[in-house]
Amino acid sequence: MTLFLLRRLLQTAQVLFVMSLLVFVGVYAIGNPLDMLVDPQATAADTARVAAALGLDQPLWVQYWRFLGNALQGDLGTSFLHGTPALQLIVQRLPATLELAVSALLIAVLLGIPLGLWAGLRPDSFGGRTIMAGSILGFSLPTFWVGLMLIMVFSVHLGWLPSGGRGPTREFLGLEWSLLAPDGWRHLLLPALNLALFKLALMIRLTQSGTREALLQDYVRFARAKGLPPRRVVGVHVLKNIMIPVVTVAGLEFGTLIAFSVVTESIFAWPGIGKLLLDSIGQLDRPVVVAYLLLIVFIYTLISLVADLIYAALDPRVRLAGGQAA
Amino acid sequence: MTPIPPSTAGGTEPLLRVEHLSTRFRSRGGEVTAVDDVGFELAAGEVLGLVGESGCGKSMTGYSLIDLVDPPGYVAGGSVRLHGRELRGLPPKAWRALRGDRIAMIFQDPMLTLNPVLRIDTQMVETVLAHRRVGRAEALARALDALERVGIPAATERLRSYPHQLSGGMRQRVAIAIALLNQPDLIIADEPTTALDVTIQAQILYEMQTLCREAGTGLIWITHDLSVVAGLADRVCVMYAGRIVEQGSTAQVLERPAHPYTRGLLDATPAAALARGHRRGEPLRQIPGSAPPLSALPVGCAFHPRCPRADERCMQTPPRVATAAGQEVLCWHPLPPGASLTAPAADIGARP
Numbered sequence: 001m002t003l004f005l006l007r008r009l010l011q012t013a014q015v016l017f018v019m020s021l022l023v024f025v026g027v028y029a030i031g032n033p034l035d036m037l038v039d040p041q042a043t044a045a046d047t048a049r050v051a052a053a054l055g056l057d058q059p060l061w062v063q064y065w066r067f068l069g070n071a072l073q074g075d076l077g078t079s080f081l082h083g084t085p086a087l088q089l090i091v092q093r094l095p096a097t098l099e100l101a102v103s104a105l106l107i108a109v110l111l112g113i114p115l116g117l118w119a120g121l122r123p124d125s126f127g128g129r130t131i132m133a134g135s136i137l138g139f140s141l142p143t144f145w146v147g148l149m150l151i152m153v154f155s156v157h158l159g160w161l162p163s164g165g166r167g168p169t170r171e172f173l174g175l176e177w178s179l180l181a182p183d184g185w186r187h188l189l190l191p192a193l194n195l196a197l198f199k200l201a202l203m204i205r206l207t208q209s210g211t212r213e214a215l216l217q218d219y220v221r222f223a224r225a226k227g228l229p230p231r232r233v234v235g236v237h238v239l240k241n242i243m244i245p246v247v248t249v250a251g252l253e254f255g256t257l258i259a260f261s262v263v264t265e266s267i268f269a270w271p272g273i274g275k276l277l278l279d280s281i282g283q284l285d286r287p288v289v290v291a292y293l294l295l296i297v298f299i300y301t302l303i304s305l306v307a308d309l310i311y312a313a314l315d316p317r318v319r320l321a322g323g324q325a326a
Numbered sequence: 327m328t329p330i331p332p333s334t335a336g337g338t339e340p341l342l343r344v345e346h347l348s349t350r351f352r353s354r355g356g357e358v359t360a361v362d363d364v365g366f367e368l369a370a371g372e373v374l375g376l377v378g379e380s381g382c383g384k385s386m387t388g389y390s391l392i393d394l395v396d397p398p399g400y401v402a403g404g405s406v407r408l409h410g411r412e413l414r415g416l417p418p419k420a421w422r423a424l425r426g427d428r429i430a431m432i433f434q435d436p437m438l439t440l441n442p443v444l445r446i447d448t449q450m451v452e453t454v455l456a457h458r459r460v461g462r463a464e465a466l467a468r469a470l471d472a473l474e475r476v477g478i479p480a481a482t483e484r485l486r487s488y489p490h491q492l493s494g495g496m497r498q499r500v501a502i503a504i505a506l507l508n509q510p511d512l513i514i515a516d517e518p519t520t521a522l523d524v525t526i527q528a529q530i531l532y533e534m535q536t537l538c539r540e541a542g543t544g545l546i547w548i549t550h551d552l553s554v555v556a557g558l559a560d561r562v563c564v565m566y567a568g569r570i571v572e573q574g575s576t577a578q579v580l581e582r583p584a585h586p587y588t589r590g591l592l593d594a595t596p597a598a599a600l601a602r603g604h605r606r607g608e609p610l611r612q613i614p615g616s617a618p619p620l621s622a623l624p625v626g627c628a629f630h631p632r633c634p635r636a637d638e639r640c641m642q643t644p645p646r647v648a649t650a651a652g653q654e655v656l657c658w659h660p661l662p663p664g665a666s667l668t669a670p671a672a673d674i675g676a677r678p
Contacts, residue, residue, distance in 0.1 A: 225392060225431040225433075226452070227423065227456050316490065317488070
């Protein structure tokens with residue numbers, strides 16, 4: 001177990017290193033941040049002064065070397081634009097995104113698994129067919145379009161929910177939360193639903209196909225031959241088996257929820273890190289972009305680690321050995 | 327335990343009486359009959375061998391007896407009586423109360439019958455609790471007892487194992503222990519030793535036989551292997567294309583078969599070949615052709631296209647003929663005792 005965790009840590013460090021290198025070179029290739037930062041009318045001397053202050057006068061490998069040295073001490077650089085540490089800028093906005101992503105995941109899981117189970121148990125019924133047809137829509141409709149439609153229907157026509165912004169929040173554990181504020185969850189509902197739609201479709205399809213497959217297995221037939229009530233056959237024998245792929249996928253998808261909440265955040269003017277990233281790329285604010293992507297990679301590996309641990313807890317055949325898989 | 331009162335009619339009601347049982351499947355090309363007019367009786371403590379090739383309906387007969395036929399299949403008619411009580415037409419709840427309690431079933435592949443993500447104790451305790459109002463500790467004690475009865479060493483530790491930590495033979499013993507948990511009146515065993523190697527198979531056969539004799543449990547052993555039946559069963563039913571074509575005591579059916587199909591099956595075994603003075607390298611005798619698909623059964627006797635004794639009469643549904651006391655055959659031309667099949671089947675070995 002310890003060996004397993006150490007191995008994972010080492011892998012994470014490697015991925016972070018490669019990622020930082022790629023992003024560093026990538027942003028450098030897009031354009032020169034000085035063009036964005038310095039007034040076009042500024043003199044060459046002024047430009048040089050700014051470049052020197054930001055370290056942009058150095059060759060790329062020197063800049064990267066400095067970044068790496070600082071990063072190892074926990075300093076991911078200072079935003080060119082805001083003058084504040086990039087990490088601090090991101091962490092300030094992270095709760096908004098996390099709250100959105102967690103809500104979306106909860107919607108996807110808490111709605112998707114029961115619906116998928118239902119459709120899997122009665123694949124030929126009207127309800128089962130409707131659920132599966134709906135999941136195809138969830139897969140194929142583009143997020144931005146659905147987002148706009150949600151605003152059209154629920155905000156413009158019905159006027160039930162606000163169209164954007166985060167609304168009031170309440171402080172808890174030093175961070176701001178929408179869910180705790182009486183009006184906050186109303187602001188959260190539409191964006192969370194929008195973000196959840198694709199994952200919801202995924203969860204439904206995964207659970208449905210898993211259920212149909214499990215129902216054909218001998219262990220289900222044997223469970224029935226033992227005279228177990230249907231509630232136990234489905235709730236324990238079937239569900240525990242299909243939870244294995246569902247947990248793995250849900251874990252990995254949580255990472256993409258955080259990383260790709262960009263579209264939803266833009267549509268609903270949600271002040272999360274996705275919006276921050278878009279702005280930073282537009283302004284070639286390299287330290288923020290690099291810090292953001294490193295953070296996402298880190299969150300990703302953390303989530304997949306947690307998913308692996310849950311997976312091992314669910315499936316007795318999986319052992320988190322440090323050695324090669326037998 | 328709720329003892330089912332025996333039927334008042336005559337008082338000679340057997341443990342299980344099956345009459346005119348038929349199971350059909352709805353398919354696109356119309357209805358297919360998988361089990362056709364099957365009938366037999368089984369006494370307490372008796373072992374019945376149900377023999378036939380793959381697809382002859384023997385497993386489906388087993389599923390029909392405990393109402394586990396999956397759609398699009400359904401039990402279309404007939405009667406299944408346990409201790410004289412009619413089971414057909416019982417509501418699902420009553421069936422559930424019977425399954426795993428009065429009638430247990432064991433399946434072919436022990437690698438697949440136990441749930442891979444649940445511990446053995448979970449899978450055993452739930453079987454007790456589904457039928458008995460006892461505490462967990464009591465259920466666990468019963469599970470332990472059942473494991474010891476089927477000869478599992480270190481049963482206490484095995485209870486806490488997951489299926490993948492046990493060998494195939496051990497898993498099948500666990501499945502058998504689960505079947506025995508509530509002391510059923512009847513066990514239906516669907517080829518439970520086919521997936522095991524021969525030494526384990528012999529052990530399990532012997533143990534099952536002993537356990538059922540001791541407890542007076544009726545056992546239906548479904549198999550394609552005549553040699554298994556020879557050592558185990560008191561009575562044998564031979565199935566072909568959904569029908570029981572011959573039944574009788576094991577000695578009658580195996581030594582004096584009256585149906586050409588049974589004769590063909592027996593002639594095809596290596597033991598029969600050795601008795602004939604078979605030489606190495608010589609092919610074994612086989613029955614010409616192959617079993618017909620259920621969707622395209624020949625009219626009349628389903629075996630007639632493969633039968634050397636067939637004539638025009640075989641295009642009509644064959645009669646049920648009693649050839650000896652307790653031996654019945656479904657044939658127009660039953661073989662006289664000791665007869666071998668006529669010429670056409672004898673030189674089948676020469677076919678490409």
